[in-house]
Amino acid sequence: MMRENVAVPKMSNEHLRYLSKLKQKKFRLQEGLVIVEGKRTLEQLFAWDIKAKELYIVESEPIVSAAISYTVSEQGMKRLCDSEQPQKIAGLFSLPKPRKIAFKKAFYLDDISDPGNLGTIFRIAAAFNIDCLILSPKTCEISSPKVIRASLGAVYKVPFFFCEMEKLQELKAHIFALDMQGKIPLTNFAPPSEPYIVALGNEAKGISSSILKIAEETLCIPMPGEMESLNVSVSSAILAYTLSLN
Amino acid sequence: MMRENVAVPKMSNEHLRYLSKLKQKKFRLQEGLVIVEGKRTLEQLFAWDIKAKELYIVESEPIVSAAISYTVSEQGMKRLCDSEQPQKIAGLFSLPKPRKIAFKKAFYLDDISDPGNLGTIFRIAAAFNIDCLILSPKTCEISSPKVIRASLGAVYKVPFFFCEMEKLQELKAHIFALDMQGKIPLTNFAPPSEPYIVALGNEAKGISSSILKIAEETLCIPMPGEMESLNVSVSSAILAYTLSLN
Numbered sequence: 001m002m003r004e005n006v007a008v009p010k011m012s013n014e015h016l017r018y019l020s021k022l023k024q025k026k027f028r029l030q031e032g033l034v035i036v037e038g039k040r041t042l043e044q045l046f047a048w049d050i051k052a053k054e055l056y057i058v059e060s061e062p063i064v065s066a067a068i069s070y071t072v073s074e075q076g077m078k079r080l081c082d083s084e085q086p087q088k089i090a091g092l093f094s095l096p097k098p099r100k101i102a103f104k105k106a107f108y109l110d111d112i113s114d115p116g117n118l119g120t121i122f123r124i125a126a127a128f129n130i131d132c133l134i135l136s137p138k139t140c141e142i143s144s145p146k147v148i149r150a151s152l153g154a155v156y157k158v159p160f161f162f163c164e165m166e167k168l169q170e171l172k173a174h175i176f177a178l179d180m181q182g183k184i185p186l187t188n189f190a191p192p193s194e195p196y197i198v199a200l201g202n203e204a205k206g207i208s209s210s211i212l213k214i215a216e217e218t219l220c221i222p223m224p225g226e227m228e229s230l231n232v233s234v235s236s237a238i239l240a241y242t243l244s245l246n
Numbered sequence: 247m248m249r250e251n252v253a254v255p256k257m258s259n260e261h262l263r264y265l266s267k268l269k270q271k272k273f274r275l276q277e278g279l280v281i282v283e284g285k286r287t288l289e290q291l292f293a294w295d296i297k298a299k300e301l302y303i304v305e306s307e308p309i310v311s312a313a314i315s316y317t318v319s320e321q322g323m324k325r326l327c328d329s330e331q332p333q334k335i336a337g338l339f340s341l342p343k344p345r346k347i348a349f350k351k352a353f354y355l356d357d358i359s360d361p362g363n364l365g366t367i368f369r370i371a372a373a374f375n376i377d378c379l380i381l382s383p384k385t386c387e388i389s390s391p392k393v394i395r396a397s398l399g400a401v402y403k404v405p406f407f408f409c410e411m412e413k414l415q416e417l418k419a420h421i422f423a424l425d426m427q428g429k430i431p432l433t434n435f436a437p438p439s440e441p442y443i444v445a446l447g448n449e450a451k452g453i454s455s456s457i458l459k460i461a462e463e464t465l466c467i468p469m470p471g472e473m474e475s476l477n478v479s480v481s482s483a484i485l486a487y488t489l490s491l492n
Contacts, residue, residue, distance in 0.1 A: 044474050116362065120477055127473035152474065187491065224490055227373035228290050228398065231366055234483040237476075241484045244470055245433065 008063055011056065011070035019092065020079040025141055028095065034143050036153070037081040037090040045093075045153040052091030056080065061088045082145035095143040096155040098162060103131035105191070105243060108168060108175075108199040110208055111138045112232065117203060118142065119150025120233040126154035128240035133160040134168070134197065165210050173197045175215050178239055179207045180229050182220030186242050189219055198239060203232055254309055257302065257316035265338065266325040271387055274341065280389050282399070283327040283336040291339075291399040298337030302326065307334045328391035341389040342401040344408060349377035351437070351489060354414060354421075354445040356454055357384045358478065363449060364388065365396025366479040372400035374486035379406040380414070380443065411456050419443045421461050424485055425453045426475050428466030432488050435465055444485060449478055 011019075019035060021027045028034050033053070036042065042052070054069040058077050077086050107130055112118045118140055125133055139162075141147065148155055168175060174196035176189075199215065201207035206229070212218065221230065221238050230238075257265075265281060267273045274280050279299070282288065288298070300315040304323050323332050353376055358364045364386055371379055385408075387393065394401055414421060420442035422435075445461065447453035452475070458464065467476065467484050476484075 040474065047474070048472065120480065123473065123477065124480060125471075127469045127471045127476055129471045150477075154473065157472070221487065222490070223373045225371075225373045225375045226294065226403070227369065227400065228286065228293070230373055230483075231369065231396075233480065234366065234370060237480040237483045238487045241467065241487075244468070 008057075008068050008071050010059065011072045011076060015070070016072065016076050016079060023082055023145070025144065028143060032095050034093055034095055034148065035080050035082075035090050035145065036093050036148050037083060037145065038087045038149065039089055041149060041153045042089060042091055045091075045156060048153070048157050050093070050153070050156045052093055054092040056090050056092075058088040064089070083149065093156070096148075096160075099159050100161045101132055101159045102195075103159075103173075104195050105130055106132045106134055106173070106195075106197045107236065107240075108134045108136070108163070108165075108197050108211075109139055110136050110165065110199055110211060111202040111205070112200075113140050114203055115140055115144050115146035116150045117231070117233045119147040119155070121200075121236045122147075122151035122154040122158050122160075124233070124237050124240045125158045126151075128244040130158065130240055130243075133158055134163050134171075135160055137162050137164060165208070165214075168197065168199075169214055171195075171197065175199065177207050177211050177215035177218045178235060179212070179218045179220060182218035184217055184219050185222045186219055186239065187222060189242075191243060191246055198243075200232055200236060200239075254303075254314050254317050256305065257318045257322060261316070262318065262322050262325060269328055269391070271390065274389060278341050280339055280341055280391065280394065281326050281328075281336050282339050282394050283329060283391065284333045284395065285335055287395060287399045288335060288337055291337075291402060294399070294403050296339070296399070296402045298339055300338040302336050302338075304334040310335075329395065339402070342394075342406075345405050346407045347378055347405045348441075349405075349419075350441050351376055352378045352380055352419070352441075352443045353482065353486075354380045354382070354409070354411075354443050354457075355385055356382050356411065356445055356457060357448040357451070358446075359386050360449055361386055361390050361392035362396045363477070363479045365393040365401070367446075367482045368393075368397035368400040368404050368406075370479070370483050370486045371404045372397075374490040376404065376486055376489075379404055380409050380417075381406055383408050383410060411454070411460075414443065414445075415460055417441075417443065421445065423453050423457050423461035423464045424481060425458070425464045425466060428464035430463055430465050431468045432465055432485065433468060435488075437489060437492055444489075446478055446482060446485075
């Protein structure tokens with residue numbers, strides 16, 4: 001054990017200073033790099049064969065992998081990681097990159113503003129095989145540590161690209177909108193055999209009137225209880241699950 | 247407008263100091279009071295006829311209701327509210343109280359530790375008529391502002407009570423457990439006509455072995471994609487929705 005510990009160098013103060021600046025959005029985007037923290041997320045990324053550029057572990061921990069680049073103090077890990085109580089392991093990754101793909105089944109996310117919601121929807125999309133997520137340009141930053149954490153790494157797995165709502169029709173897919181006041185309950189919805197997109201609205205504003213104008217049909221989640229609305233990640237979950245059963 | 251503003255007194259510094267202490271869990275539990283912020287949550291509570299003891303509005307805002315007790319400065323509102331960017335309106339409420347009820351369909355939440363998840367599950371339970379939520383004693387504080395906000399007030403609507411796992415069988419209900427490795431896919435699950443409970447596990451640890459021992463059957467959410475697991479509030483959403491269709 002001792003020998004293994006000796007073999008992994010301690011991170012220099014200079015490197016730590018550089019990496020800790022990646023907590024700032026501006027610096028992340030400039031460098032194209034982000035710190036991803038936590039064992040579960042890293043394991044999920046490795047299962048998908050998504051590789052870290054460097055791996056860091058708290059110095060009191062056993063060296064779990066030959067791929068560990070540096071040890072850091074607990075304090076150092078706090079400087080690297082965005083969460084208040086970071087885990088013992090973190091890695092350096094390129095930012096998740098948009099890529100336009102041919103899809104059969106996609107979601108359009110209209111100005112999702114909460115990082116937790118955005119990440120959760122990526123995780124849902126990976127779980128239920130949504131082919132890709134199409135994001136409005138005003139969506140919150142996809143490469144923020146909060147989004148990556150909530151997605152359990154799925155921002156690296158699920159293809160995504162940006163598209164203005166006005167250009168959605170150019171994608172030549174059927175467009176549907178999910179709305180509390182939608183006409184077709186999910187239970188009655190038969191998805192088309194051609195490519196299709198279901199649009200989901202912003203947390204506060206709901207689905208926008210511009211989306212409603214271009215949507216072929218509006219769908220709703222039948223909700224027997226007295227509740228004003230559902231959280232957008234909850235709606236996404238029910239929608240993605242239901243579509244996976246077709 | 248001016249006259250209406252004059253009619254509502256400005257909150258005294260003394261009262262503000264007292265109320266701002268309610269951000270501390272200890273003080274909340276001692277006083278039995280909590281500040282609930284935000285227009286949407288308050289509107290949902292009023293729709294359920296759940297009344298505020300006092301209502302506060304930022305002094306620059308129009309007095310939207312005769313029920314407003316005091317105006318406060320923007321700074322004052324920040325001292326009252328737990329969120330970083332509080333909304334313009336907040337109210338003072340009694341803490342949500344546990345009550346044991348006869349149920350047909352309940353969830354057992356085993357040590358949910360994230361306030362966002364706990365609140366979201368209450369909101370889901372209200373939306374899909376889960377009769378009550380049974381909470382393990384180690385569940386995170388239900389009356390924290392974060393939980394109340396994520397629940398959109400549903401902690402006041404959905405009956406809940408605490409129960410140790412060891413005493414769950416005394417409730418004389420069928421017990422099922424939702425687990426990634428569960429045997430019966432939700433799509434094949436026919437809920438019994440007698441009262442039943444579905445248990446959901448902690449975010450990090452998943453379903454506990456003690457629950458698996460007392461569960462009649464284990465259920466799973468069929469998940470075609472490559473993803474280690476689902477977030478517990480996402481699982482709850484799919485489960486509650488599916489059960490509402492029976």
